[in-house]
Amino acid sequence: MDQGSPARRGPKRSADRGAVLAEALALVDAGGLPALTMRALASRVGLTPGALYTYFPDRAAIVAALVDHLLAEADTAPLLDGALPWQERLTRFALGLREVLLRHPGAVPAMLAGPFTGPVALTVGERMLHALGDAGLKPGDAARASYTVMVYVLGAIALEAAEITPGAPAAPEADRVAERRAAFGHLDPAAYPLTHAAADTMAAYVSTGQFRWGLERLLTGLA
Numbered sequence: 082m083d084q085g086s087p088a089r090r091g092p093k094r095s096a097d098r099g100a101v102l103a104e105a106l107a108l109v110d111a112g113g114l115p116a117l118t119m120r121a122l123a124s125r126v127g128l129t130p131g132a133l134y135t136y137f138p139d140r141a142a143i144v145a146a147l148v149d150h151l152l153a154e155a156d157t158a159p160l161l162d163g164a165l166p167w168q169e170r171l172t173r174f175a176l177g178l179r180e181v182l183l184r185h186p187g188a189v190p191a192m193l194a195g196p197f198t199g200p201v202a203l204t205v206g207e208r209m210l211h212a213l214g215d216a217g218l219k220p221g222d223a224a225r226a227s228y229t230v231m232v233y234v235l236g237a238i239a240l241e242a243a244e245i246t247p248g249a250p251a252a253p254e255a256d257r258v259a260e261r262r263a264a265f266g267h268l269d270p271a272a273y274p275l276t277h278a279a280a281d282t283m284a285a286y287v288s289t290g291q292f293r294w295g296l297e298r299l300l301t302g303l304a
Contacts, residue, residue, distance in 0.1 A: 096136070098146075101122070104122060108122060110188070113187040113190075114144070119133055144191045145198070148192055148199060149202055151181055155177045160205075160208035167216040167304075168300045172300070175230070175296055178234060179289075183241065183242060186243075189235075189238060209227040209230065209231075210224065213303070233299050234296070258285050265277070268280075
């Protein structure tokens, strides 16, 4: 072997920011947000942990980017559709966001970490303010209303997603409602008469119908 020749290195593995983020989401989908570590992500992408910092300065930056990535999957076009009533515009966006997040229940805690300062998050916020402005709200009131809507939407989704195990396929909504109803069936009606009477409704807390019910009443009270 020629001692004067430089050692040959294997091919460098490269990735782009989007590919790194996709692998981060895959980790979260499989094991929830705690599964997202710099070492685990570097291994999935084929980089050293140090090289990962070329794309993101720290784990918090990855989590923030995941928020934007998930928001980008939701359809925000209805928020700008002046042909629709403002309530319907917000409802369509909220239902779309719920659908996205229930596909990625492990990532829902990232949505609760805040603040929403990424470019997509800021665009979503601006479009919500636009829809609420069309409801006749002044900018300050529209901002309060937008925050209130997101608190409801994300809170409801978080409670629903908490019943879905990351990494396992989510059961159909009807099956999840039926499982909850069966649990209520074990309660003593004499001890919990009101709960017993409302068991069918309470079992459906994780349903689209319940989500819409709460959202519609919230929006009705805003303007």
